[in-house]
Amino acid sequence: MSCYIAACGAALPERIVTNAELAPMLGIAPEWIEANSGIRERRWVAAQQSASDLATAAVRDALRQADLNASAIDYLLGGTLSPDYQVPGVAPIVQRKLMDCRLIPALDVRVGCAALLYSLQIARGLLASNAARTVVCFGAEAQSKGLDLHPRSAELSMLFGDGAGAIVVSQQPTTGLALRVEDVLLATDGSFAEDLGVRAPGSGNGARWRDEERAELFLPKMNGRTVILHAVRKLTEATRELLDRNQLSFDQIDWLVPHQANLNLLRALGKKLEIEQDRIIVNLDRYGNTSGASAYLALHDAQPRLQPGARVLVLAFGAGFTWGAALLRVCPPGARGACAPADL
């Protein structure tokens, strides 16, 4: 059974927040932000805008690319670190906002920045089991609302931005993008659950869901240097394993589409994988780290560069730690029906 990413959509808030605007709030210099992260600006949602608003717009964009209506969706998978509510998840709210979406299963995939890869593997399984013919996956963040805009959190709050991306996953390519999903590799190491995440509200923090005296638990926490060490190691190992089992070498990868965490991470990763920087898709300079939406937005922005036959490696690493790699192949334009390896 073949599996394709048949379209890729995106949605971004209108408001652009430059380093010059953000830096004074965080007590740092604008130049320092760019030098230490590669980020020049990011988008922030408006007060009345939520993750589900962005997600719905991104899903609609992806459906438009695929020339499909929301009624064609058999399964909806969504990832976010900044849901509209703690319960229910964001996916049911997006199902409602799509209006013409049927009463399909709508599921949150809570793996932070690795959301695209985990959702893609689940989608692949749903297609293979005939539980669905068309699956839509999305990642959406309105995380600017949860940032601590104070010098004590400068190194973290300078990184994050808002946005959403979505993909249509189906058994056959449609009129839009046609990326055949060749392989997906996923892994988790829960030993580092406390090194990256937001702990409260939650049942793991003592006697109460909410302990207002422990305000820091409600804010994002990241041991950044430790995260980068593990991200580079795990993503390098995952890439090697994925390429080995597909009898491929690094130089046969045309484009690396990584989660946009930090330019330092992308440079270190490129060096380890011996992939030149100009083959790495980078958009964090404009969007910052959009967490669960990041790999979706990178894939969306990569589209104009993807030539038929190109091999694309998507990498993501997030809270948990959770991480993985997906190997994609670009089908010829206008491919109808199954895009066989011989077509490439």
Next chain:
Amino acid sequence: MLPQTITNYLQQTAREARTELPDHNTSLFDAGLLDSFSLVEFVTLLEEECSCQVADAELRADTFDTIAKIEAYLSQAGVAV
């Protein structure tokens, strides 16, 4: 003592940062010798030079924060220092 190549790397980094190699208990991050990017490079060098792989559980920035901590790690890992 650290292996000579590791010491050389830190001395070179200190020169580039226009500072001096700090004492054994001063943070290499605070001293400007290591950051999130160079830390990856440093750990890779350490693993190559010492023919070891830092275990996942030890792969934390704090393990490499000071020269004393790096020496302690290498000693505990059975690498001669």
